[in-house]
Amino acid sequence: MQNNTFPTLFVGRSIQKLAEVDSTNNYLKTMLSNYGPPANGTVIMADHQTAGRGQYGSKWSTPPGKNLTVSFYLKTDFLTVTEQFNLNKAVSLAVKDCLTYFSVEDCKVKWPNDIYIKNKKIAGILIENRIRGVHLRDSIIGIGLNVNQNDFHDLIYATSLLNIKKKETDLEEVLMILSQYLESRFFELKSQKNLDEDYFNSLFLFNQISTFNSKGEIFTGKIIGVDVDGKLLIDTESELRSFNIKEVTFVL
Incomplete structure (x- = not known):
């Protein structure tokens, strides 16, 4: 050492x-x-x-x-x-x-x-x-x-x-x-x-309309934050969704 x-x-x-x-x-x-x-x-x-x-x-x-x-x-x-x-x-x-x-x-x-x-x-x-x-x-x-x-x-x-x-x-x-x-x-x-x-x-793509993939579902929304448990919060306009690690990926 x-x-x-x-x-x-x-x-x-x-x-x-x-x-x-x-x-x-x-x-x-x-x-x-x-x-x-x-x-x-x-x-x-x-x-x-x-x-x-x-x-x-x-x-x-x-x-x-x-x-x-x-x-x-x-x-x-x-x-x-x-x-x-x-x-x-x-x-x-x-x-x-x-x-x-x-x-x-x-x-x-x-x-x-x-x-x-x-x-x-x-x-x-x-x-x-x-x-x-x-x-x-x-x-x-x-x-x-x-x-x-x-x-x-x-x-x-x-x-x-x-x-x-x-x-x-x-x-x-x-x-x-x-x-x-x-x-x-x-x-x-x-x-x-x-x-x-x-x-x-x-935060990458914070508050920007972006495309995501969750278990094969492609959708758009805006990242609006991260909750106390570290889940990503995405506003899709129709609803607020939260995702744990590995539950959603970015479509770049």
């Missing part, structure tokens, strides 16, 4: 760098199981993930050494189970903040866990919470951010900092900036600041 000199109080101050791992989230979960909790804010960073995962088991792959593949350990016992989507809001906004720092424009949070630039994905988030009673115990926050990858082959809806800025960016600098913004949003969350205004202003 390496001690860092990031200008943060705790996030990213302790980092373990791995050449290769199946998944940084899995690695952190094994650490928790075998050795107990690491220091709050600990980061696991890998040059290459062989079995990176997205939400609900979807696969996420990246070429070695090109992108930021990290997992953060955070103590989140101040959140109740019913408040856990607020953590998703805070993390999503932190990734957006980081990209904005690097002069990326038109950055949006695509519900529930992706970051988009216009119509292309630049980052994904996977949050896994441990629960104790009615509260969270702690959280593992996996973030994959496309930084220096140029060719995405058949993934036409993917992009990177390199594609946008036309130059490479140092991965450790990206991690440092991300750690700063994650810590800042974490403190806002802990102080019970309402993140809804920032989140909804950043």
Whole structure:
């Protein structure tokens, strides 16, 4: 474990760098199981993930050494189970903040866990919470951010900092900036600041007539928000509908 000199109080101050791992989230979960909790804010960073995962088991792959593949350990016992989507809001906004720092424009949070630039994905988030009673115990926050990858082959809806800025960016600098913004949003969350205004202003296709697919049903409507359970709220004019993760997809 390496001690860092990031200008943060705790996030990213302790980092373990791995050449290769199946998944940084899995690695952190094994650490928790075998050795107990690491220091709050600990980061696991890998040059290459062989079995990176997205939400609900979807696969996420990246070429070695090109992108930021990290997992953060955070103590989140101040959140109740019913408040856990607020953590998703805070993390999503932190990734957006980081990209904005690097002069990326038109950055949006695509519900529930992706970051988009216009119509292309630049980052994904996977949050896994441990629960104790009615509260969270702690959280593992996996973030994959496309930084220096140029060719995405058949993934036409993917992009990177390199594609946008036309130059490479140092991965450790990206991690440092991300750690700063994650810590800042974490403190806002802990102080019970309402993140809804920032989140909804950043939400992909918010309040725009858009097309969706729910189990083969194609319909149009406007995203008007997200409820306390993290369900997406879509106004179809005839009714207000709510959707859980995997129950609706965007037709772009």
